[in-house]
Amino acid sequence: MKQFTCVHDLGDLKSALDEAFEIKKDKFKYVELGRNKTLMMIFFNSSLRTRLSTHKAAMNLGMNVMVLDINQGAWKLETERGVIMDGDKPEHLLEAIPVMGCYCDIIGVRSFARFEDREYDYNEVIINQFIEHSGRPVFSMEAATRHPLQSFADLITIEEYKKTARPKVVMTWAPHPRALPQAVPNSFAEWMNATDYEFVITHPEGYELAPEFVGNARVEYDQMKAFEGADFIYAKNWAAYTGDNYGRVLSKDMDWTVSNKHMSVTNNAYFMHCLPVRRNMIVTDSVIEGPQSIVIPEAANREISATVVLKRMIEGLK
Numbered sequence: 389m390k391q392f393t394c395v396h397d398l399g400d401l402k403s404a405l406d407e408a409f410e411i412k413k414d415k416f417k418y419v420e421l422g423r424n425k426t427l428m429m430i431f432f433n434s435s436l437r438t439r440l441s442t443h444k445a446a447m448n449l450g451m452n453v454m455v456l457d458i459n460q461g462a463w464k465l466e467t468e469r470g471v472i473m474d475g476d477k478p479e480h481l482l483e484a485i486p487v488m489g490c491y492c493d494i495i496g497v498r499s500f501a502r503f504e505d506r507e508y509d510y511n512e513v514i515i516n517q518f519i520e521h522s523g524r525p526v527f528s529m530e531a532a533t534r535h536p537l538q539s540f541a542d543l544i545t546i547e548e549y550k551k552t553a554r555p556k557v558v559m560t561w562a563p564h565p566r567a568l569p570q571a572v573p574n575s576f577a578e579w580m581n582a583t584d585y586e587f588v589i590t591h592p593e594g595y596e597l598a599p600e601f602v603g604n605a606r607v608e609y610d611q612m613k614a615f616e617g618a619d620f621i622y623a624k625n626w627a628a629y630t631g632d633n634y635g636r637v638l639s640k641d642m643d644w645t646v647s648n649k650h651m652s653v654t655n656n657a658y659f660m661h662c663l664p665v666r667r668n669m670i671v672t673d674s675v676i677e678g679p680q681s682i683v684i685p686e687a688a689n690r691e692i693s694a695t696v697v698l699k700r701m702i703e704g705l706k
């Protein structure tokens with residue numbers, strides 16, 4: 389696998405899931421595969437789970453690991469072409485990228501949407517520069533429009549916990565104090581649409597996601613109606629996508645905060661969230677601490693999704 393930025397890069401989902409459950413049984417089964425291979429993780433934004441789980445996954449495969457927090461220790465980077473570099477950025481990304489590629493075998497990149505220009509974000513300019521100029525296989529650790537390592541872990545988790553072949557999965561918007569990217573909801577929707585689950589998206593009007601990610605999902609503006617009979621509730625905040633509202637916070641309506649009242653109309657649904665989560669904005673303490681909350685096993689599966697992806701990228705090096 390030469391790149392991993394979306395669900396289609398994994399190929400057949402069933403075989404990817406089979407590989408995930410095989411690795412889950414013995415995480416060090418392929419510990420020789422990555423000997424003398426180096427992973428470089430590059431972060432333009434903060435991280436806990438992605439940083440730790442992907443590092444652990446590389447260790448499971450016997451890899452060496454380097455981590456770089458851009459703009460914290462490295463030179464501040466200019467990312468735009470044509471800019472006269474007479475400001476506070478001594479280095480251009482277009483030099484830094486091939487240089488970083490000299491020191492490693494595989495590159496992971498985290499670079500969130502900037503919300504300055506929707507076309508710039510949705511053209512995935514930053515990660516595509518790494519794909520084009522690093523000379524190495526590149527995978528996303530959350531880019532502007534997707535978070536595939538998270539979504540793969542989410543799918544592994546649903547497959548582990550589902551009680552029926554085709555569960556009802558509901559992705560619900562919830563309020564947040566800041567403008568958050570659409571990457572996680574876009575990606576979750578893309579992966580859910582690649583399964584045969586019943587998939588519903590619920591959010592206030594104005595928070596419609598890009599049609600290419602909504603796909604065949606049913607969109608329901610009545611949150612309680614959407615929750616009826618659900619087997620899994622996947623909560624996440626995102627800023628508006630459509631038109632001139634791109635990147636804006638249109639609502640902080642706390643009636644959308646997932647509470648026991650919401651969960652009471654579900655089919656004893658499991659609660660999921662990618663984390664980090666703003667408690668009592670996204671979800672109440674009692675729900676996220678309750679017996680149906682699987683946010684910790686969901687986070688644990690990030691190690692598994694990353695191990696499968698890195699294994700396939702190492703295999704692709706030969």
Ligand SMILES: CCC[C@H](NC(=O)CCC(=O)O)C(=O)O
Nearest residue numbers: 566568569571572662663664666
């Ligand atoms: C895996 C999620 C990463 C990121 N989350 C945040 O940036 C949360 C920041 C905050 O809550 O202030 C997001 O929503 O895409």
Ligand SMILES: NC(=O)OP(=O)(O)O
Nearest residue numbers: 435436437438662663
């Ligand atoms: N879910 C997730 O990617 O968490 P971090 O942002 O902490 O890596």
